[in-house]
Amino acid sequence: MIKTDILIIGSGPVGLFAVFEAGLLQMKCHLIDVLPKVGGQCSEIYPKKPIYDIPAHPEILADDLINKLMKQCEQFQPGFTLGERAMTLEKLENNSFLVITDKGTEHNAPIVVIAGGLGSFEPRKPLIENINKFEGNGIEYFIKEPKDFTNKNVVLAGGGDSALDWAIELSSIASSITLVHRRNEFRGALDSVEKVQKLKDLNKINLITPAEVHELIGEESLESVIIKKSDGSTIDLKTDFFIPLFGLSPKLGPISNWGLDIEKNAIKVNNSLDYQTNIPGVFAIGDVNTYPGKLKLILCGFHEAAMMCQSAFKILNPNKKFLLKYTTVSGVKGFDGSHKQAPKSVVKTIS
Amino acid sequence: MTDINITIIDRLGVKHTVLAPLDMSMNIMELIKSYELADDASIGVCGGMAMCASCQCYIESSHVLDDRSDEEEAMLSEAFYVKNSSRLSCQIPITIGLKNLIIRIAPEY
Numbered sequence: 001m002i003k004t005d006i007l008i009i010g011s012g013p014v015g016l017f018a019v020f021e022a023g024l025l026q027m028k029c030h031l032i033d034v035l036p037k038v039g040g041q042c043s044e045i046y047p048k049k050p051i052y053d054i055p056a057h058p059e060i061l062a063d064d065l066i067n068k069l070m071k072q073c074e075q076f077q078p079g080f081t082l083g084e085r086a087m088t089l090e091k092l093e094n095n096s097f098l099v100i101t102d103k104g105t106e107h108n109a110p111i112v113v114i115a116g117g118l119g120s121f122e123p124r125k126p127l128i129e130n131i132n133k134f135e136g137n138g139i140e141y142f143i144k145e146p147k148d149f150t151n152k153n154v155v156l157a158g159g160g161d162s163a164l165d166w167a168i169e170l171s172s173i174a175s176s177i178t179l180v181h182r183r184n185e186f187r188g189a190l191d192s193v194e195k196v197q198k199l200k201d202l203n204k205i206n207l208i209t210p211a212e213v214h215e216l217i218g219e220e221s222l223e224s225v226i227i228k229k230s231d232g233s234t235i236d237l238k239t240d241f242f243i244p245l246f247g248l249s250p251k252l253g254p255i256s257n258w259g260l261d262i263e264k265n266a267i268k269v270n271n272s273l274d275y276q277t278n279i280p281g282v283f284a285i286g287d288v289n290t291y292p293g294k295l296k297l298i299l300c301g302f303h304e305a306a307m308m309c310q311s312a313f314k315i316l317n318p319n320k321k322f323l324l325k326y327t328t329v330s331g332v333k334g335f336d337g338s339h340k341q342a343p344k345s346v347v348k349t350i351s
Numbered sequence: 352m353t354d355i356n357i358t359i360i361d362r363l364g365v366k367h368t369v370l371a372p373l374d375m376s377m378n379i380m381e382l383i384k385s386y387e388l389a390d391d392a393s394i395g396v397c398g399g400m401a402m403c404a405s406c407q408c409y410i411e412s413s414h415v416l417d418d419r420s421d422e423e424e425a426m427l428s429e430a431f432y433v434k435n436s437s438r439l440s441c442q443i444p445i446t447i448g449l450k451n452l453i454i455r456i457a458p459e460y
Contacts (some may be wrong), residue, residue, distance in 0.1 A: 045397050064447055118392045124460060159429050187425035247403060247428050250396060250458065265392040 001271060002048060004030035006312055007099055007109035009086045012040025014131070014286030016069040016113035021309040022072055023076030024325065027316060028335065030079035032086045034120040036144050038068035041117055046247060048189070050096075055299060063342065065298075074332025081105050084105055085120050087280070089122060089258045093269070097281065100232040111281055111312045114260075114267060115301070118250035126157065128246045130216055138222025142241050149174045149241060157181065157213050158245035164188040168195050171204045178206040179238060180213055180227055208235065209236030213242060258282075266290035274311030275304045285310045355447065360411070360455040362387045371445045379440035380406035380453060393459045399441035404430035407457035408441040414452050415441060431460045 004023050008015045011033040019029040037043055042062035050059045057065075071302035089112065092098055096110045106321045123141030125131055130137060143149070143166055150173045156163050159181040165188070167179045176297050179196070188194050199205040208227055214234070215226035227235040252265055261268040261275050267284035270289035275283050287303035294300075298333050313322065331341030354370040357379070361367065369386050371377070377385070380395045383406070397403035407430055410416065416438065419427070423442045426431040427433050439452065 001400075041397075045402055046400055051401060118396060124431070131440070159425060181428075185421070185427040187422070187429070228396060246431075249403070249405065250392060252392065264387075265390055347432075 001106040001108050002030055002062075002081065003081060003110045004028050004107070004217040005316060006030075006111045006113055006309075007032070007097065007107050008113045008115055009033075009099070010040060010117055010286070010288070011035075011038040011080065012043055012113040012115060012117050012286065013065060013069055013081070013276060013298050014117075014305055015040070015113070016066070016073055016300050018115060018285065018305035018309065019073040019076055019078045020069075021306045022312070023073065023335065024332065025112075025313045025322070027312060028078075029076065030081070030107060032081045032084060032099070032107065034083070034085040036142065038070065038080070038082070041062065041250075041297055042066050044121060046183070046216045050103070051298070053297065053299060059277070067351070068291075075336050075338045077335045081107065083142070087254045090165040091181075091279075095281070107329075110316060111283070113308060113312075114255060114277075114282065114288055115286045115305075116252075116255060116284075118287055119252040119265075120250065121248035122251050122253070124246040124249050126213065126215055128213065134216055134218060134222045136240075137220060138218060138239075138241055139216075140241060141243075143170075143243065144174065146170060151264065152240040153174050153238060154178070154241045154243060155180060155213065155227075155239045155242050159183060159186045160245065160247065161188040161324065162247075163245040164196050164242070165296065167193065168199065171199050171307060176206060177204070178208060178239070180211050181207075181209045181232075181335065182212055211235075213244070218256055233235060251325060252288075255288075260284070263290055270291060273307075275308050276311060281311070328348040352450075355445070355450040357382065357410075357445070357449060358451070359383055359386070359388050360453070360454040361431060362456050362459060365385070371391040371443040371449070374443060375445075377445050379408065379445065379449075381441070382445060383440060383456065389456055395441060397441075399427050401439050401442055404439060405459075407432070407437055408440045408454040409434055409436040409457060410438060410452070411436070411455050412451065414449060416449075429455075430443050 005027040006029045008031045011031040041144045042185045047063035047234045084103045090098045090101045096240050097112045098109045146314045153176045154174045167240045200207045210230040212226045214228040269284050269289045285304035287296045333339050353443045357371045396405040400450050423439050
């Protein structure tokens with residue numbers, strides 16, 4: 001069982017900043033995220049888009065913001081459970097919470113902070129009749145272990161960055177890679193498109209466009225796919241895997257069954273105090289919460305993270321006196337033994 | 352500058368004729384959100400960057416709109432329930448030419 005002071009559901013910008021704020025108050029954090037990487041929407045939906053309203057950053061790319069937040073909180077050594085969905089929340093007799101993921105990983109903490117953005121990302125599944133039947137038996141929506149596709153025949157579908165990037169990566173280990181897209185044009189980064197073009201010319205990637213995977217054939221597991229081209233012709237292609245990569249759509253998901261007050265698909269919190277939910281000890285910060293006047297902005301989530309940490313500290317240390325410290329005065333003491341501090345000014349006499 | 356009327360048919364098939372401001376540099380996705388005509392988390396997920404297709408709508412009146420941009424075209428090519436009349440509502444700025452426009456919000460996916 002993973003034990004921590006603050007368990008954060010969601011590793012987007014607000015969850016990551018909460019690690020830093022908690023660290024300043026000597027509280028340790030562990031984060032759970034359904035995606036296999038940190039960053040939430042910033043990494044998944046718009047990594048290369050500039051953000052213009054982060055204070056003191058006239059312009060910053062979303063993935064740069066995430067990299068900087070990771071750097072800022074690294075000395076507080078957060079733990080991560082990535083690629084797993086938080087399924088259940090249970091209050092234990094000692095007033096702490098038990099959160100179990102879909103993979104069965106158990107987490108225990110006295111404070112739970114939901115920084116889940118718009119919810120957990122779920123794959124957008126193509127509208128093919130029997131697709132559910134082959135899930136886990138030839139159909140995958142995420143690639144966690146590229147090695148699983150070694151010497152396999154793989155069909156990928158989609159026209160964005162993930163389809164292109166995985167086609168490139170898997171082309172070096174799979175027996176065959178076929179990329180199917182509805183159009184001849186791809187939406188991904190230019191250098192990825194060019195790489196795929198090169199691999200296609202080298203016969204390392206079999207490109208079928210404009211076309212769609214129309215039918216899935218197999219007994220127990222997937223055996224072949226029927227690809228329909230836009231001219232009406234069809235191709236029957238033997239394959240071990242079909243990986244549709246049509247992006248992800250966020251759903252509030254299991255969190256909605258945790259007994260939290262929910263309004264308009266968001267969690268109601270006390271914004272005049274500390275962003276706590278109706279369950280004491282459970283907070284919600286960032287885009288996932290709602291209150292009168294709520295603004296879904298990263299900068300508002302940062303503020304909510306700081307407020308939440310002050311309150312969490314009082315719950316964890318009911319009798320301890322403390323005063324807000326300024327990092328300019330006290331510096332930042334990491335759990336890794338590091339201590340960042342402003343250099344002492346040199347006092348020199350003028351004679 | 353006066354506001355214009357735009358009719359939005361929500362995902363339950365209910366028709367709403369709403370006042371759309373011409374001077375707030377809003378797009379149709381934002382108009383739908385501001386009148387709360389779709390679940391907040393089910394529309395405009397990417398914030399209006401043509402990167403998620405959650406705001407897909409069908410144009411049901413005879414208005415002639417600007418052509419789809421490459422980005423919009425590419426995103427729609429990966430979306431579901433796409434028709435010839437499909438547009439990403441975040442890519443349609445509210446202008447005087449849209450007076451009495453009728454749109455239907457595409458099913459959630």
